[in-house]
Structures are given as C-alpha cells and as structure tokens.
Amino acid sequence: xxxxxxxxxxxxxxxxxxxxxxxxxxxxxGKGRVSVDLAASIKAKAEEIGYVPSQAAKALRTGRSGVIxxxxxxxxxxxxxxxxxxxxxxxxxxxxxxxxxxxxxxxARQTEAIARLLERGVDGVIIxxxxxxxxxxxxxxxxxxxxxxxxxxxxxxxxxxGGVQMGRYLASLGHxxxxxxxxxxxxxxxxxRLGGLKAGLGPDVRRETLWVERRExxxxxxxxxxxxxxxxxxxxxxxxxxxxLALRVLTELQRSGIDVPRQASVSGFDDLVWSSVVTPQLTTxxxxxxxxxxxxxxxLGIGIGNKxxxxxxxxxxxNGERIAMQLIVRQSTAAPVAVPEEIQKREESx
Amino acid sequence: xxxxxxxxxxxxxxxxxxxxxxxxxxxxxGKGRVSVDLAASIKAKAEEIGYVPSQAAKALRTGRSGVIxxxxxxxxxxxxxxxxxxxxxxxxxxxxxxxxxxxxxxxARQTEAIARLLERGVDGVIIxxxxxxxxxxxxxxxxxxxxxxxxxxxxxxxxxxGGVQMGRYLASLGHxxxxxxxxxxxxxxxxxRLGGLKAGLGPDVRRETLWVERRExxxxxxxxxxxxxxxxxxxxxxxxxxxxLALRVLTELQRSGIDVPRQASVSGFDDLVWSSVVTPQLTTxxxxxxxxxxxxxxxLGIGIGNKxxxxxxxxxxxNGERIAMQLIVRQSTAAPVAVPEEIQKREESx
DNA sequence: CTGAAAGCGCTTACAG
DNA sequence: CTGAAAGCGCTTACAG
Numbered sequence: 001x002x003x004x005x006x007x008x009x010x011x012x013x014x015x016x017x018x019x020x021x022x023x024x025x026x027x028x029x030g031k032g033r034v035s036v037d038l039a040a041s042i043k044a045k046a047e048e049i050g051y052v053p054s055q056a057a058k059a060l061r062t063g064r065s066g067v068i069x070x071x072x073x074x075x076x077x078x079x080x081x082x083x084x085x086x087x088x089x090x091x092x093x094x095x096x097x098x099x100x101x102x103x104x105x106x107x108a109r110q111t112e113a114i115a116r117l118l119e120r121g122v123d124g125v126i127i128x129x130x131x132x133x134x135x136x137x138x139x140x141x142x143x144x145x146x147x148x149x150x151x152x153x154x155x156x157x158x159x160x161x162g163g164v165q166m167g168r169y170l171a172s173l174g175h176x177x178x179x180x181x182x183x184x185x186x187x188x189x190x191x192x193r194l195g196g197l198k199a200g201l202g203p204d205v206r207r208e209t210l211w212v213e214r215r216e217x218x219x220x221x222x223x224x225x226x227x228x229x230x231x232x233x234x235x236x237x238x239x240x241x242x243x244x245l246a247l248r249v250l251t252e253l254q255r256s257g258i259d260v261p262r263q264a265s266v267s268g269f270d271d272l273v274w275s276s277v278v279t280p281q282l283t284t285x286x287x288x289x290x291x292x293x294x295x296x297x298x299x300l301g302i303g304i305g306n307k308x309x310x311x312x313x314x315x316x317x318x319n320g321e322r323i324a325m326q327l328i329v330r331q332s333t334a335a336p337v338a339v340p341e342e343i344q345k346r347e348e349s350x
Numbered sequence: 351x352x353x354x355x356x357x358x359x360x361x362x363x364x365x366x367x368x369x370x371x372x373x374x375x376x377x378x379x380g381k382g383r384v385s386v387d388l389a390a391s392i393k394a395k396a397e398e399i400g401y402v403p404s405q406a407a408k409a410l411r412t413g414r415s416g417v418i419x420x421x422x423x424x425x426x427x428x429x430x431x432x433x434x435x436x437x438x439x440x441x442x443x444x445x446x447x448x449x450x451x452x453x454x455x456x457x458a459r460q461t462e463a464i465a466r467l468l469e470r471g472v473d474g475v476i477i478x479x480x481x482x483x484x485x486x487x488x489x490x491x492x493x494x495x496x497x498x499x500x501x502x503x504x505x506x507x508x509x510x511x512g513g514v515q516m517g518r519y520l521a522s523l524g525h526x527x528x529x530x531x532x533x534x535x536x537x538x539x540x541x542x543r544l545g546g547l548k549a550g551l552g553p554d555v556r557r558e559t560l561w562v563e564r565r566e567x568x569x570x571x572x573x574x575x576x577x578x579x580x581x582x583x584x585x586x587x588x589x590x591x592x593x594x595l596a597l598r599v600l601t602e603l604q605r606s607g608i609d610v611p612r613q614a615s616v617s618g619f620d621d622l623v624w625s626s627v628v629t630p631q632l633t634t635x636x637x638x639x640x641x642x643x644x645x646x647x648x649x650l651g652i653g654i655g656n657k658x659x660x661x662x663x664x665x666x667x668x669n670g671e672r673i674a675m676q677l678i679v680r681q682s683t684a685a686p687v688a689v690p691e692e693i694q695k696r697e698e699s700x
Numbered sequence: 701c702t703g704a705a706a707g708c709g710c711t712t713a714c715a716g
Numbered sequence: 717c718t719g720a721a722a723g724c725g726c727t728t729a730c731a732g
Binding site: 009010011021022025026029053054056057058059060061062 | 724725726727728
Binding site for chain 2: 052065252280
C-alpha cells in the first residue's frame, strides 16, 4: 500500500468518536471488553471511513506476519495449480496469506527459497519437496507434503493405497499382463504408487516395470518408449505413476496405431486438468488436495482467529496421516479383448 | 517468524558495538553516511549474530511492504506454473516477494481476490484476467497481462503476430485447407491468435473456424468434435488457439486412427510442459514469459533497491508493448501428403 | 467498561 | 561522520 492512507487508522476512528485507540482495537478485534453499543458505533465508523488494518503494524506488534510460504521446488509439476489453489484456500480460511517460494526450477535451490521466505517473516512454510530431497530444520514451523515413505512427511495422499486401488481395478477388468511405468526411482511418491499397484494387481497378474528416466539414459530423452512392442508381447494394460506419463503413453500408443482402450488400457495418477480433455479420457487416481492442504496448514500449529469467515470445522488428520485417494474411471481403461495381430479396422467415430 | 528473535535486531548490533541504531541502519542500507571502517564492522557483527531485518518494521516505517500480489483468476490455466515462476523471478530481482491471489476458481471473484491482497498491504498487483473481465481501478499500482486488444492491458505477448507466424508456417508447408480451433470467442487472446492465423495463412488458403465452447453447447461437453470428418473433407491442418486444445485435437484425431502429422498437422500455442512429452511432440508458439513478467513488474512503477543481487539491466518494453512470440517447430506438423481414402497402413514405429 | 502508556524494529530528517 | 528523537499503527498488560 502506498504512503497515503491517512484517515483509515484506528487513531482516526478513535478521534472521530472521542474514544481511545485501545478501545477501538478491542472493539474491532471483538474480544468483548467493550460495551455493545460502543463496539457497534466503532465498527460503523470503521466501515464508514473504509478502515483497513495495517498488517505491518500488527505484525510488528504481535511478532506474527499472518503469512505462510509455499515452496514447490519442481515448478514443472503439473499439479502446481491445484496445489497452489488448495493451499491458498486452506490458508486463507485459517487467516493466512500465501507467499510463493520459488527455487528457480532448480531443485537444489530449495533451501535458498526457504531462506528467502523466512527473511520475509513468514510464520511457517509448507514444502512439497521433490525426489526425496531432505528438508533441514529451519527454525520455523514446517509442513511437508510428500509421501508417507518420506521421513518428516507431515501429510500426504496415500499413494500406496491409491496404487492398490488402481491395481485391483485393472485386475478386476481382467488384465493379466500389465506394464507399470514410472519416471524416476528416486521419487518416493512414484515408488509408492507402483508398489501399491503391484500389491493390488495380485499374484496372478504378470507385470513388468519400466522406469522412463533409466530407459532414456540409454535411448535418449524424448524418444519412443517402444510401447507397441509391449502390446505385441501381450501387455494389455499400461499403468503410469502420473497423468503426465500416462499422456505420454497414451499418445505413443495411439501414434503406433494402437486403439486405447480396446487394445491397451492406460491409467495415470493425479487427475490433472487435461486428463478429461484427451480422447479417450484418462482413468486416474485423484488426491484430495483440499483436505491435504487443510491438514498441512493445521500442522503448522497456528491459527489466527480470522476476521469474517467462520470456517466450517473441517476434518483433520493426525500428523503423518495418509489421505485416501479416489479412483476416477474414465474411457482409457476397459476389459482386454483378444485382438487379431493385424490392426483392426476401427469404426468411424461419427 | 515467531516471537523469539531477541538478539538479531539493529539495536542488538548497536549495543554490541557501542553505536547508535541509526548508524547501524545507515551502514546496513549502504547509503554511505558511515565511515568505511565502522560500516565494515557493523556488517561483520550483523553477519555474526545472524541479523535478519524485520520486514514488518520496515514496512510500517516506510509504508511499503515489498510485496506484490499475483492474481490469476483462472487457476486451471495450465500456464500457471510458468507464469508464477516468471513473475516470482522478476519480482524477486526487483526486491519483491509475491503473494498468491486466488479467486477460488470463480472468475467473478477476481475483485474479491484483489481486495484481499490489498488488505495484506501489497504495493501493487499483477493481474492475468480471463475472458476480457474488466479490472476496475483499485487505488494501487496494477499491471495487466492479457492481450493487446484488451483495454488496460499493460504488457503481453503479441498473440496476433504469433498467429501470423504460425499461419505463414502452415501455408509454407503447403496446407491449403486449415481448420482453426478456438475455445471461446470471449477470450481476446484466442480471438487475436485466430485472427493472426487467418492473416498469416493468406488468401489462398481455405479455412474454417471451430469454436469449441459454441459447439459443445450443441453436442454436450467433452464430446467428440468430429475432427475425422474434417480430415475426410480435405482439411490437412488443425491450428488450435492453445496447447490444451491442440492436445484434445491430437488425441481425438489419433483415436480416430488418423496419423499425425502424415494425414493431419496439429499446432498449438503456449508450449506447455507436456507439449514435448506427447507423441508426436507438438508444434507450438512460445511466449517469452520472463520478459513479460519483467515488464509487468517494472510497469508497477516501483523498484526497491534490492539488497544483494545486482540484476543485469533487462530489456524493458513500453507500456502496452507486445512481446514477440517464438515458433517452436516439432513433430506434429508436416507437409500435407495425398492419402488414399482408406486408412493407410502405418509402418511399425520401432 | 474504558484509557494512558509502553513498545514491537525500523528509518528519516535534524543536529552536532 | 555519528547520534538523539520522533513516529509508522497496532496490541497488550495494567490501572482506574
């Protein structure tokens, strides 16, 4: 805010009403040490002159800024918008604003990003680390959203159980040969998801795991993963550890002339915005990001009595709790069908 | 930050060194009214005790928070991560932190989001409005990133010229029948892009425009757009107003058994993260978001002398300037080939 | 129920 | 070159 806001202070209200600033403060904060009538006229006056409290003064006085930092080292994470929205919403409901902590695309700069936020006086930090990077103690409340397998994790989706759900679903469809596809073995989230998938598929299903990062080290980045050969080998389902990967799988299969889901089912995780935009729409597992965000904010162990909105009591999970994921069945998965080797002619889609 | 940070204040430094707080302030702010020696020892002491300036006190005193707000009403905008990163980077270089302004997914709540930021004492707001929503005067510096066609726009990519580039490129490939695909006619950005496309394609190219929102009003959301019929009609290129739309087009075509780019070229706009992940990789137009962000921050008309980093002078555009877009040619576009009516057998891709 | 006073940590004229 | 003083707008014991 700029320098000029001379009239809209507590002092201004106090003078206009011939009372003390302390009384104005008490009336406005609603702590009830003021007579009902006086409080009412103070509030009316505040409204009238367009009073906006000075966060700076409040912060200086109370030692709390009312701001939390959100650190998302991997900005290319396509989940970013949903996460940011969920955190902002939960924070706002708890009386907090959210500062962006960016590590300039470099995961290594995570610590640096946190330091910058701390300099800004944030009351706490929510971190969504990437690839198992450890978060050191920073002398301020921290909540970490990662994977239950990550030490220090505060709250997260139950990625393993999500994998189990997806695995069971694919098995129930009748798939007996499934390719599991992950990006990187260093991601606890992905390892959990694939681990759960294996458990959910059960012992009767043959499966194989493809780690894209590893494969690309051999064939080069962005190259074809050789998925159509897998179809030829008899794989009927491709379960990816993320929608991003599932998209890659889906388009590569389609490009090779393979019909999804008729010849091959494809599934992902996360329910990204475009997951229902592609054809066929992607079957996926959704995280309850709102609940995760609320828990993360609550885990910061604070709670400014917020002014206007009385937030409905939201369910809270204990520290470290795993939030269930939700299976979203769409068109990219179906029961496997026996398909002749030569590519079957598809009916006109319209 | 929490209440306890008793030692790391200017007063603490002053006492430790037997000087006044004013001198410490002058030394640390580097305004040079302090002898070199004293300044050095003050800085050393600050370092030693881990001094972190209180933003709250500074804000209260100077009337400026050093924080700007970023309002992105359409959080489902897949460009969000790149934009947020670019703005944070530019703001940080100018000495600012960035507060997230969320309108809870509802475009109508844009004004509300701005108000919340203002209450937080931001020094200015950067807004990326959606679908031509007008931004009213808010009594604080504002920069709007939208489309040159939008009244009040501060800086943006030159979407029209980007369209021209793409149109020329497609025409140069030999396409003579092109389907232009936009989401909504109420988006100035999309209207500009398609307008530029038409201009770039030139008079020799037959084209038709498909507005998805309008079409979906008839056929229902998420339905097939009937693109394969267009291929049958002789359209050889599909130019979408965004990568998200292009993804939809690509997968629908592929699902219908159409080979991209052999039978149909597909292009988008924005170079989203997954654009190079799909097969075939998407030809697209990239915005220089870093430059746009720098201009937006600069347009706020402020500039805190920032502490450590001396940012290299960055090129600045005048108010309202249009930033050139960059054509990224990838695999989804190619010269059209005559294809027999019956779907041509594709070679194995591996 | 209401008010006077102190103080959060900084910066900025103003003296010296 | 250095310091004493005031004040940014608020909240919080403490009196009355």
